[in-house]
Amino acid sequence: MCKVVAPRPSGHSPAHLLTSLADLLQAWLPEQRWFAGKGRRVTDLSLLSVTELHPACLHLLISTGDGSSPSRPGDCYQLLLGVGEVLPPRLAHARIGRASQGPLAGLTVYDALQEPRSADLLLERLRTPGTAGPLRFERDAKVTVPAGLTPRLLDVEQSNTSHVYGNAYILKIFRRVRPGINPDLEVPWALARQGCTRVPAPVAWFRTSEPLPATLGVLQPFLPDAVDGWTLALESLTAGRDFREEAYELGRATAEVHLALAAAFALGAPTADGNRRLAAAMIERLDTTSRSVPELLPHVDGLRGAFDELAALDSGRPVQRIHGDLHLGQVLWAGERWSVIDFEGEPARPIAERRQPQSPVRDVAGMLRSFDYAARSRHPWRPEWARRCRDAYCAGYAVQARWDPRAQGALLRAHETDRAVYEALYEARHRPDWLPVPMAAIARLAEHAPSSSGGPHTPVPSFHSFHSAQGG
Numbered sequence: 499m500c501k502v503v504a505p506r507p508s509g510h511s512p513a514h515l516l517t518s519l520a521d522l523l524q525a526w527l528p529e530q531r532w533f534a535g536k537g538r539r540v541t542d543l544s545l546l547s548v549t550e551l552h553p554a555c556l557h558l559l560i561s562t563g564d565g566s567s568p569s570r571p572g573d574c575y576q577l578l579l580g581v582g583e584v585l586p587p588r589l590a591h592a593r594i595g596r597a598s599q600g601p602l603a604g605l606t607v608y609d610a611l612q613e614p615r616s617a618d619l620l621l622e623r624l625r626t627p628g629t630a631g632p633l634r635f636e637r638d639a640k641v642t643v644p645a646g647l648t649p650r651l652l653d654v655e656q657s658n659t660s661h662v663y664g665n666a667y668i669l670k671i672f673r674r675v676r677p678g679i680n681p682d683l684e685v686p687w688a689l690a691r692q693g694c695t696r697v698p699a700p701v702a703w704f705r706t707s708e709p710l711p712a713t714l715g716v717l718q719p720f721l722p723d724a725v726d727g728w729t730l731a732l733e734s735l736t737a738g739r740d741f742r743e744e745a746y747e748l749g750r751a752t753a754e755v756h757l758a759l760a761a762a763f764a765l766g767a768p769t770a771d772g773n774r775r776l777a778a779a780m781i782e783r784l785d786t787t788s789r790s791v792p793e794l795l796p797h798v799d800g801l802r803g804a805f806d807e808l809a810a811l812d813s814g815r816p817v818q819r820i821h822g823d824l825h826l827g828q829v830l831w832a833g834e835r836w837s838v839i840d841f842e843g844e845p846a847r848p849i850a851e852r853r854q855p856q857s858p859v860r861d862v863a864g865m866l867r868s869f870d871y872a873a874r875s876r877h878p879w880r881p882e883w884a885r886r887c888r889d890a891y892c893a894g895y896a897v898q899a900r901w902d903p904r905a906q907g908a909l910l911r912a913h914e915t916d917r918a919v920y921e922a923l924y925e926a927r928h929r930p931d932w933l934p935v936p937m938a939a940i941a942r943l944a945e946h947a948p949s950s951s952g953g954p955h956t957p958v959p960s961f962h963s964f965h966s967a968q969g970g
């Protein structure tokens with residue numbers, strides 16, 4: 499960590515500190531993968547809380563807005579800032595800038611989550627529960643986390659920031675913070691209590707009570723040698739290898755998690771009214787998204803067909819807690835089986851909404867879209883690879899859940915369409931180069947008028963009988 503010089507930042511109010519940080523953060527935030535306002539200027543910036551974890555390491559909750567709507571509350575983000583005189587070369591990539599005014603004038607500010615020392619600080623706090631200002635560090639009383647585990651920053655594309663400790667634990671620090679308990683703590687905790695072994699159970703976490711009650715980070719066991727489903731799918735595509743057996747097992751794993759979720763949380767009955775409200779919400783998302791992603795505009799009328807079809811439906815599957823953002827990047831192959839991670843749901847949605855019971859078909863649709871994503875992201879495009887994976891996945895799901903998602907044609911189509919709209923917004927905001935991937939699906943979904951398909955449920959006893967039935 500850099501050497502700190504007086505005056506100590508903690509001696510200053512958030513408003514005073516902001517005079518040092520505002521310019522630096524306004525330039526730096528829009529460059530961050532986890533920042534949801536790509537391409538938009540940060541005009542309104544305020545510090546919601548400042549906690550000194552160490553004289554040279556500040557924990558910050560900030561609120562940002564783009565000035566577009568004075569009535570819209572700003573987004574809240576969690577930062578760990580290092581402050582010092584000189585930044586060592588190994589931290590050059592973490593540099594945010596040199597403050598020119600205010601209490602930090604002349605000091606260099608950097609993203610402290612990029613360095614192991616801040617990871618050490620957080621783990622020490624999590625090992626021994628307690629508080630620091632508004633921050634509360636808590637853990638599962640039955641688990642003892644050893645001291646001195648070597649941290650490393652996880653070097654993968656992700657929406658948050660994670661540190662791995664001694665290949666034994668992983669700490670996810672949520673970047674975008676929303677009021678309420680984060681489902682990524684709530685759901686794995688509840689599943690562990692159900693005895694579900696498909697999901698790593700939280701061992702420690704930290705949260706804040708002010709200025710908003712929110713979960714800030716979760717420590718879980720790290721699955722060593724795990725490979726995520728997205729990497730495996732791309733390897734399979736590159737090598738021209740089949741992925742049906744993996745997809746089938748993934749379907750079984752998804753259904754197993756859904757069954758455990760159904761046992762852990764309340765269920766809701768499917769109703770015609772529920773379908774109408776869901777369709778209305780999907781149409782609203784389509785309309786809102788097409789205002790910020792103009793590429794969607796030519797397809798809006800076509801896409802609405804799937805939602806109208808859902809609105810006319812008078813049945814469906816019972817609603818329950820689900821994963822909420824299921825895709826190939828959220829499943830890990832480790833120890834010869836699939837595990838499921840990241841129950842945060844769609845990060846842009848309010849937490850109260852993410853905690854509502856939803857149709858399990860929504861998760862199935864997320865994974866089906868993901869097979870399409872993988873196939874679309876490689877040249878040459880191999881639609882048959884995605885089609886086989888999608889079928890195998892549903893077959894595996896049907897065996898475990900005892901109902902086949904393919905028999906829910908209208909529901910599945912509406913959820914896939916809604917998911918593709920979500921993906922278009924996500925990519926436009928976070929990875930504009932990827933926008934063509936969901937747009938390809940959107941064009942296809944809009945072009946093919948919805949029609950009820952999907953036959954009656956036919957249980958498939960094993961992958962191998964499924965495989966031979968497909969002539970594989």
Ligand SMILES: Nc1ncnc2c1ncn2[C@@H]1O[C@H](COP(=O)(O)OP(=O)(O)O)[C@@H](O)[C@H]1O
Nearest residue numbers: 656657658668698719720721724726827839840
């Ligand atoms: N328990 C775990 N064991 C091993 N690797 C993990 C574990 N949890 C997460 N990871 C790795 O971290 C990556 C990002 O995790 P994820 O929870 O999806 O973060 P984010 O929500 O920030 O995208 C995963 O793709 C995986 O590579």
Ligand SMILES: O=P(O)(O)O[C@H]1O[C@H](CO)[C@@H](O[C@H]2O[C@H](CO)[C@@H](O)[C@H](O)[C@H]2O)[C@H](O)[C@H]1O
Nearest residue numbers: 656657728823825826827844867868871921924
């Ligand atoms: O970071 P999260 O895992 O919470 O999820 C967000 O980012 C994902 C991209 O990293 C995004 O997923 C989309 O791209 C994936 C490939 O990178 C693909 O597997 C998914 O099917 C596709 O939706 C996800 O939508 C977003 O919420």
